[in-house]
Amino acid sequence: MSDFYISLSGDLVVNGSGDIGLVESMSDKDVQHVYMRLMTEPGDFFIYPQLGTQLSMLYGMPQTLETGDFGKRLIRAALEREGVFKNRQITIEAVPVSADSIRFDVYLMGNLNEPTILSITQDLGA
Incomplete structure (x- = not known):
């Protein structure tokens, strides 16, 4: 089953023919699933x-x-x-970016033993 393709800004992607875009690869699907979890707080989605x-x-x-x-x-x-990522190897690294921000790099192993690498930076407000 395909997922709607959602941009990193949270918008639905429209393909060249004007239809709602669908995720075409497992890697893209992984990226969407990870970022949906990293960029939201519990309770942001009423049904989830x-x-x-x-x-x-x-x-x-x-x-x-x-x-x-x-x-x-x-x-x-x-x-x-x-x-969602059951039986998948996940590695997470914390990288100080500045005195008041930290970047988290997430490595998610894919089916071809190639990692999908995602990053998110969090402001610490210090």
């Missing part, structure tokens, strides 16, 4: 109340290894909660 990551909890925390580890646990919990 568990969907999302509470990265806003990091706001006000210091730029430390502990903060990075906490963010990685939040992301892992969000990606594993519904079983």
Whole structure:
């Protein structure tokens, strides 16, 4: 079953013939599923109340290894909660970007043993 193709800004993509675009590859589908969870908070989607990551909890925390580890646990919990990525290897790295922001790189192994790499930066507000 195909999914609607949604841009990283959250808009439906229209293909060249004016129809709603569909996701064509497993890698694109993975990207959409990961970003939908990373860029939303639980409760943002009424019909999917568990969907999302509470990265806003990091706001006000210091730029430390502990903060990075906490963010990685939040992301892992969000990606594993519904079983969408069951039996898939997921690696998450926390990378300090500045004194008040942290980037999380998510590596999701695909069917051909090639990782799909996604990143999201969270403002710490410090």
